[in-house]
Amino acid sequence: MADTRVELCGITLDNPVIPASGTFGYGYEFAELYDINCLGSFSFKGTTLEPRFGNDTPRIAECPSGMLNSVGLQNPGVDAVIREELPKLRKVFRKPVMANVSGFSADEYREVTKRLSESEISDMIGWFEINISCPNVHGGGMSFGTDPCMAAGVVKTVRKVTEKPLIIKLSPNVTDIAAIAKACEDEGADAVSLINTLMGMRFDLKTKKPLLANVTGGLSGPAVLPVALRMVYQTANAVSIPVIGMGGVSSAEDVLEMMMAGAAAAEVGAANLRDPYASKRIIDDLPAAMEKYGIDKLSEI
Ligand SMILES: Cc1cc2nc3c(=O)[nH]c(=O)nc-3n(C[C@H](O)[C@H](O)[C@H](O)COP(=O)(O)O)c2cc1C
Numbered sequence: 001m002a003d004t005r006v007e008l009c010g011i012t013l014d015n016p017v018i019p020a021s022g023t024f025g026y027g028y029e030f031a032e033l034y035d036i037n038c039l040g041s042f043s044f045k046g047t048t049l050e051p052r053f054g055n056d057t058p059r060i061a062e063c064p065s066g067m068l069n070s071v072g073l074q075n076p077g078v079d080a081v082i083r084e085e086l087p088k089l090r091k092v093f094r095k096p097v098m099a100n101v102s103g104f105s106a107d108e109y110r111e112v113t114k115r116l117s118e119s120e121i122s123d124m125i126g127w128f129e130i131n132i133s134c135p136n137v138h139g140g141g142m143s144f145g146t147d148p149c150m151a152a153g154v155v156k157t158v159r160k161v162t163e164k165p166l167i168i169k170l171s172p173n174v175t176d177i178a179a180i181a182k183a184c185e186d187e188g189a190d191a192v193s194l195i196n197t198l199m200g201m202r203f204d205l206k207t208k209k210p211l212l213a214n215v216t217g218g219l220s221g222p223a224v225l226p227v228a229l230r231m232v233y234q235t236a237n238a239v240s241i242p243v244i245g246m247g248g249v250s251s252a253e254d255v256l257e258m259m260m261a262g263a264a265a266a267e268v269g270a271a272n273l274r275d276p277y278a279s280k281r282i283i284d285d286l287p288a289a290m291e292k293y294g295i296d297k298l299s300e301i
Helices: 078-090 105-120 148-159 178-187 222-238 252-260 270-274 278-290
Strands: 007-008 011-013 017-020 060-063 068-069 097-101 125-131 164-170 191-194 198-200 217-220 243-246 265-268
Touching: 011 217, 068 222, 068 270, 078 105, 097 105, 105 125, 125 148, 125 222, 148 164, 178 191, 178 222, 191 222, 217 222, 217 252, 217 265, 222 243, 222 252, 243 252, 252 265, 252 278, 265 278, 270 278
Parallel strands: 017 265, 097 125, 125 164, 164 191, 191 243, 243 265
Antiparallel strands: 007 011, 060 068, 068 217, 198 217
């Protein structure tokens, strides 16, 4: 029997498949389609201190082999997430969840993490994934993930308010992602996850204007897999903490490739939007793919 279990910062996952933040809501929405307890875990929608409506529409543009999004961190705010979203998730999900925290200042990242940590739902959280890499908001988000000192500053500030594993989510829109990962590791991060979306844009030929109201957006989906693999490989060679790989993963074979590049687990993003059953399908396909390539234990890749 293929052994799909992996370990992530001291927590054993049944398999390494984790739906990525922003593509799986707060989980319970997908529980109407299938039993989401088959997942390794999942990362919930990027949560900020205040509610956010997100960017103007249009904020999605399709591309060959991928998509651009400029959603801009739409979410109901941390207090409503604690009060309304996570109690709904508790009814349908028995595993530790990854709490994706977003913000516009180091203090905001700290405050959101603190409120989640001190709330009555804190036992549901296995890891905090601190998103310092959102390309679709101004005055925050990605600016922390493109500078090693600023990235380290966020880790230092958030580290003070939680003992749970801290995963820092990194941006691919940099020259040297490994240097930023190293700065996070040195400041006490327990893991890094990458990649967030790659900044891009498209034009409407009829109006001669950018397709997205926000002008630019983040590219993700199968088109970015080779870039993600390269960055995971470079990062895994530079740090000794676990690396969670994502970017274009849409099949069991892609998960195996991510793990060969050095990832401890793999997040699945845009594929869930194209097919809401994608993460389940990938999990179902994993044992046969492992057998085909002679892999008995995923943790040994
Ligand atoms: C519509 C959409 C919304 C997203 N929202 C978030 C978010 O709130 N927080 C975050 O950390 N990443 C967010 N992401 C980035 C994904 O989690 C992931 O890093 C990226 O899409 C690359 O994976 P993929 O190629 O499998 O989509 C979003 C991506 C998409 C497509």
